Amino acid sequence: MNRRHCAAAAIALVCALAVLTAPVQAMAAPIPEPSPTAPPKPGKKSLEEVRQEIDTLYRKAGAATDAYNLAEEQTEKQSGEIVKLAKAIVDGQARIAELKNQAGAQAREQYRNGGLPPGAQLVLSDDPQLFLDGVNQVRQGQQASKQVLAELNRTQEDLETYTQDASLNWQKLETNRLKQAKAKKKINAQIEAAKKLESQLEKKELARLLKLEQEAEYTAQTAWLSSGALKDINxxxxxxxxxxxxxxxxxxxxxxxxxxxxxxxxxxxxxxxxxxxxxxxxxxxxxxxxxxxxxxxxxxxxxxxxxxxxxxxxxxxxxxxxxxxxxxxxxxxxxxxxxxxxxxxxxxxxxxxx
Incomplete structure (x- = not known):
């Protein structure tokens, strides 16, 4: 935005604020009487009734828009969770494969030693030093085996949890998508109904409709200011x-x-x-x-x-x-x-x- 536009915007802002914050006495001046209009035909809604109906429709569309936006936000969150869980599942599967390889290597090592467990091999040894060194190795090997099996069990349990969580998140995702679709349908219906009402108005009536909106806002703002609401707001x-x-x-x-x-x-x-x-x-x-x-x-x-x-x-x-x-x-x-x-x-x- 260039300086001229910035200055214009600033002037418009100041002018608008001046109107909005005028003393209550000034704002309490009588609202101009609406220009005379022909009385509504029997069965035809007055312009004020049309205004209220349009306002209600747009308010309902606003509420539905909130429902849509919330569902969209939740859908994005669930999608993000599913991506994280999918990565965790892939990592878990890779770790399980690695741990199984480790367990297999230990089994193959035992087979190469004649199928005898390490403890039996130590008992058969007649070298005291080899026996003492072997005791420590056996303990380390047993501890390592226990750790591999324990981690394998934990990883498998985690993988089951990740899979269950992913399934649950998919269900939530689909639920939120349905909420979005329902809210979108409601929004479109409300907005189309409001537009249809407006499209039936003539150009002069549309201008009058905007004026009625402004008068309703002015009346509400004046009443709010008259209540002393701004007294301590500084x-x-x-x-x-x-x-x-x-x-x-x-x-x-x-x-x-x-x-x-x-x-x-x-x-x-x-x-x-x-x-x-x-x-x-x-x-x-x-x-x-x-x-x-x-x-x-x-x-x-x-x-x-x-x-x-x-x-x-x-x-x-x-x-x-x-x-x-x-x-x-x-x-x-x-x-x-x-x-x-x-x-x-x-x-x-x-x-x-x-």
């Missing part, structure tokens, strides 16, 4: 948090694509996980796992870089960037953008670098 980001915020804000304008984690597009948790990966703090891939695994903090203790988890099913996530704003990847058909931290129902806040 903490600075950690060094890692600053890097994560810098990464996420650089991606503003890139499109939402479900399952994407950059560099050209993102889903909501793809953006947050990649931002923290850039800060050298790997976190879970999905918003639901981020909510489940990362340390939770109170909203009043929030600082830039923290992740705000939304909706009761933890199906959406945004990164807090300060001054009451988040950067997030909203849904299909929308781009990574700034929004009010309170523009959606907050489930809680997690901190990747606590």
């Amino acid at each position: 903490r600075e980001a950690s060094a890692s948090g600053k890097k994560a915020v810098a990464f996420a804000t650089r991606e503003i304008g890139k499109p939402y694509v479900w399952g994407a984690e950059g560099p050209d597009s993102y889903d909501c948790s793809g953006l947050t996980s990649q931002a923290w990966a850039a800060a050298k703090r790997p976190i879970p891939r999905t918003s639901q796992e981020q909510w489940r695994q990362l340390p939770r903090i109170d909203i009043k203790d929030m600082r830039p870089g923290d992740l705000i988890i939304y909706h009761s099913d933890a199906s959406h996530v945004g990164m807090y960037v300060g001054d009451g704003a988040i950067v997030h990847s909203p849904r299909p058909g929308r781009n990574v953008t700034l929004a009010g931290a309170g523009s959606m129902r907050i489930l809680g806040v997690v901190r990747p670098d606590k």
Whole structure:
């Protein structure tokens, strides 16, 4: 990005933050009345009802996307485990062959000595010094034989365990693949249903739909700010948090694509996980796992870089960037953008670098 684009992006960011953090009194100004529209025909849904239905469909697609991403993550893990186990099995088989060769060599040596065990050969010896030297050799040989047999048994047991583990991992892998396929089917169905609703709208209605979305977000953000939520939130980001915020804000304008984690597009948790990966703090891939695994903090203790988890099913996530704003990847058909931290129902806040 050249300096002119960087400057433009910085100005846009400052302007957006200024709107999001305006005093409550200013933000509490009456929301402009929607332009008059003809009353809906009998049996036809109002535009607001369509908006709510589309929002619900995309939220369900978001939840299914989390299920898909988690299954994909688990599939990759199981594949990695299977590769490791396969190598361990090959190494184990090679070691067993080596140990069997050692045991065979000892058996052949005994045969060459007339089939007599070493102890009997010593008893028959009439040289005292040879007898004493032989005693030590016999002990060493017996110890070596025991070690070979013991290691052979251990290696065979390990090999059986590796084989069982590999079989179990294959079963898990197939289970996760089925989960992925099921989640993908559900995602596509929800997104297609939402797109179908949007495709039935005229150009003016689509513009009005976007305005209704913005008004709903504005109303929720205003209510959140009016509650005094920002009163004690004035903490600075950690060094890692600053890097994560810098990464996420650089991606503003890139499109939402479900399952994407950059560099050209993102889903909501793809953006947050990649931002923290850039800060050298790997976190879970999905918003639901981020909510489940990362340390939770109170909203009043929030600082830039923290992740705000939304909706009761933890199906959406945004990164807090300060001054009451988040950067997030909203849904299909929308781009990574700034929004009010309170523009959606907050489930809680997690901190990747606590």
